[in-house]
Amino acid sequence: MNLPNSLTLLRIFLVPLLVAVLLTRVENFELWGVAILLGAALTDWLDGHLARRRGQVTTLGVLLDPIADKLLIIAAFVSLVELELAPAWMVVIIVGREIAVLGLRTIAAAEGFSIAVSELGKAKMALQVCAATLLILVIRYPGLRTWGTVVLWLMVLSALISAAQYFASFWRNVDERVKERGRLHLLRRHKKQDVAAQ
Numbered sequence: 001m002n003l004p005n006s007l008t009l010l011r012i013f014l015v016p017l018l019v020a021v022l023l024t025r026v027e028n029f030e031l032w033g034v035a036i037l038l039g040a041a042l043t044d045w046l047d048g049h050l051a052r053r054r055g056q057v058t059t060l061g062v063l064l065d066p067i068a069d070k071l072l073i074i075a076a077f078v079s080l081v082e083l084e085l086a087p088a089w090m091v092v093i094i095v096g097r098e099i100a101v102l103g104l105r106t107i108a109a110a111e112g113f114s115i116a117v118s119e120l121g122k123a124k125m126a127l128q129v130c131a132a133t134l135l136i137l138v139i140r141y142p143g144l145r146t147w148g149t150v151v152l153w154l155m156v157l158s159a160l161i162s163a164a165q166y167f168a169s170f171w172r173n174v175d176e177r178v179k180e181r182g183r184l185h186l187l188r189r190h191k192k193q194d195v196a197a198q
Helices: 003-024 029-054 059-081 088-111 119-137 142-197
Strands: none
Touching: 003 029, 003 059, 029 059, 029 119, 059 088, 059 119, 088 142, 119 142
């Protein structure tokens, strides 16, 4: 297994550790939680960077990376609901969006095409990490609540807009494939008719 894939697996293994630290509320749990979250987010940037730089982009990495991202974000925000630091309805939107986009990507891969990550999707991930970090730190620094809430709203908006972009991209690809299949079917039928006419 190459280094980028190992970093992706490390991010997956950090997910239960993050939840355990936040919900057991050990001493200085908020600082440990932020350290784990930011460390995991760093592996997200680093695995992609190294994979491209070293030419080590693999099918396993392409499949695992978005799953690892979504597990991390879902775990962080579900923990924030339990800690009463984030509204449950916002977290439902975030979790629903993550699962829906992952489902779209899975269907797209099964159909033989991929949905590229949008710039807004990348910004949304950065906002998610920033919002979760600020909200965890509210435990120690209550004055950060306003900033955390503002970033949370920006994150929800970017999540909804980027989800709409992914759905639009998915349907464009599906439409193109349906049209292509229709053209191929029509071409085959004409060839059969030409052969029959001869």
